Amino acid sequence: MEKLIVHGGAPLRGRVNISGSKNSSLPILAATLLTRDTCTIRRVPDLSDTNYMVRILGELGAEVERASGVVVVKAEKIKSVAPYDLVRKMRASICVLGPLTGRLRKCTVSLPGGCVIGDRPVDLHLKGLEALGAEIQVDGGDIRVNAPKKSFKGASLNLMGKHGSTVLGTDNVMMAAVLAKGTTVIEGAAAEPEVEDLVNFLIKMGAKIEGAGTHRVIIEGVKELHGAEHTVIPDRIEAGTFLCAGAMIGEGITIRRVIPEHLQAVTEALKKCGFVLEIGKESISIAPNPTAKGFDLTTLCYPGFPTDMQAQFCALACIINDVSTITETIFPQRFMHVAEMKRMGADIDLQGATARIRGGAKLKGAPVMASDLRASAALVLAGLVAEGRTEVNRLYHIDRGYEHLDEKLAALGAELERVRD
Ligand code: EPZ
Numbered sequence: 001m002e003k004l005i006v007h008g009g010a011p012l013r014g015r016v017n018i019s020g021s022k023n024s025s026l027p028i029l030a031a032t033l034l035t036r037d038t039c040t041i042r043r044v045p046d047l048s049d050t051n052y053m054v055r056i057l058g059e060l061g062a063e064v065e066r067a068s069g070v071v072v073v074k075a076e077k078i079k080s081v082a083p084y085d086l087v088r089k090m091r092a093s094i095c096v097l098g099p100l101t102g103r104l105r106k107c108t109v110s111l112p113g114g115c116v117i118g119d120r121p122v123d124l125h126l127k128g129l130e131a132l133g134a135e136i137q138v139d140g141g142d143i144r145v146n147a148p149k150k151s152f153k154g155a156s157l158n159l160m161g162k163h164g165s166t167v168l169g170t171d172n173v174m175m176a177a178v179l180a181k182g183t184t185v186i187e188g189a190a191a192e193p194e195v196e197d198l199v200n201f202l203i204k205m206g207a208k209i210e211g212a213g214t215h216r217v218i219i220e221g222v223k224e225l226h227g228a229e230h231t232v233i234p235d236r237i238e239a240g241t242f243l244c245a246g247a248m249i250g251e252g253i254t255i256r257r258v259i260p261e262h263l264q265a266v267t268e269a270l271k272k273c274g275f276v277l278e279i280g281k282e283s284i285s286i287a288p289n290p291t292a293k294g295f296d297l298t299t300l301c302y303p304g305f306p307t308d309m310q311a312q313f314c315a316l317a318c319i320i321n322d323v324s325t326i327t328e329t330i331f332p333q334r335f336m337h338v339a340e341m342k343r344m345g346a347d348i349d350l351q352g353a354t355a356r357i358r359g360g361a362k363l364k365g366a367p368v369m370a371s372d373l374r375a376s377a378a379l380v381l382a383g384l385v386a387e388g389r390t391e392v393n394r395l396y397h398i399d400r401g402y403e404h405l406d407e408k409l410a411a412l413g414a415e416l417e418r419v420r421d
Helices: 022-034 048-059 091-104 123-131 167-177 193-204 236-248 260-273 307-317 336-343 373-385 396-401 405-411
Strands: 002-007 013-017 038-042 063-067 070-074 106-110 135-139 142-146 156-158 183-187 208-210 216-220 229-231 252-256 277-279 283-286 296-298 323-327 347-351 354-358 367-369 389-393 415-420
Touching: 002 373, 013 405, 022 038, 022 048, 022 070, 022 091, 022 167, 022 193, 022 236, 048 063, 048 070, 048 091, 048 396, 091 106, 091 123, 091 142, 091 167, 123 135, 123 156, 123 167, 167 183, 167 193, 167 216, 193 208, 193 229, 236 252, 236 260, 236 283, 236 307, 236 373, 236 405, 260 277, 260 283, 307 323, 307 336, 307 354, 307 373, 336 347, 336 367, 336 373, 367 373, 373 389, 373 396, 373 405, 405 415
Parallel strands: 013 252, 038 229, 156 183, 296 323, 367 389
Antiparallel strands: 002 389, 002 415, 038 070, 063 070, 106 142, 135 142, 183 216, 208 216, 252 283, 277 283, 323 354, 347 354
């Protein structure tokens, strides 16, 4: 096991290139199962999650080659079973369910477990596939889908759940519907940029889809899809994480190779606190502001404030000499970082799904435990500003979703080292 030792107080300055999006890469890699032709996906970040998805494609029978950020997939013959020992390590592997259903009409995918941010149900995924005429059985921890040609066809359905739209649920239903005869209308579709990126890739493969990036997606089924090439969009959550780092300590940083519009909810929130941002075509600059004001935020589906930035903003609130609140509506239990930040002296009061942070007091370095991907990144941010040494244990959480986070922070001036536990 590895841990990250962070020596707080080192000022950040300079520029950092943001990597391709993890949450775009995963469903797009799964979508390559929809054709027997060769697909080339570029700017796939080097993460354990994407490496894992590459492995899953291989185990399903696809030929996969990976050279730095480029993944070439040829899924000529594929198996219809994605077993538990593959799916259990990464719940996002559920996004092979849609393409296997669309391509093979019959498949078995293990139910993903929950994770520390809360129960991770897939009822909306299954509801969507059933609306397309698939018969679904869930038993023994497996999802068995049977979508015989005669019953599998386009339909109108609504994917909205009690916590809003579902990103991977929308992806799965779209990846099945693109090969279902007739028209599918998905109301309450997720509108995240990563969903839009998947639609753009599917269209390059020959799919007929309208409404990319909106809450209403219309799909005209086609007989088959062909190979395509695609470059994944930049990772807006990695970008937002670095903006928080640049706002917390140093002389200011610039993040490059980003799509600022994908980060609007985050940049608007930072501006409202009083941070001055310079927003270019593909870059954003930010610097600390000692007179920044607190924020009151609620996480929402896109284009609202992203749940994946909630933990990082809790860390940011610790350096703002004011009271801030953040309410989590997507994953109400997603506060594993709070107890760890309190070990560093953070003044955070958790009432239900709302964290109230009184910032301003200096944090003290301490050994802390990483839990989920974004909570772990937030602990690194807290370590950057804390007095003394912070040890972030279970670094594998960070390696799941951030490409070389420690190297990128070190290049900006942070003093940290990765050590084997
Ligand atoms: C995606 O997860 C992201 N993961 C998550 O990012 C992100 O936090 C989440 O969307 C919300 O934006 C990937 O894209 C790989 P959801 P997903 O289905 O699709 C409920 C990260 O840190 N729900 O949009 O699994 C669910 O419980 C990760 O990169 C149902 O009730 O999330 C949640 O409350 C963490 N039934 C809400 O909807 C369902 O069938 C949103 O979940 C599906 C979801």
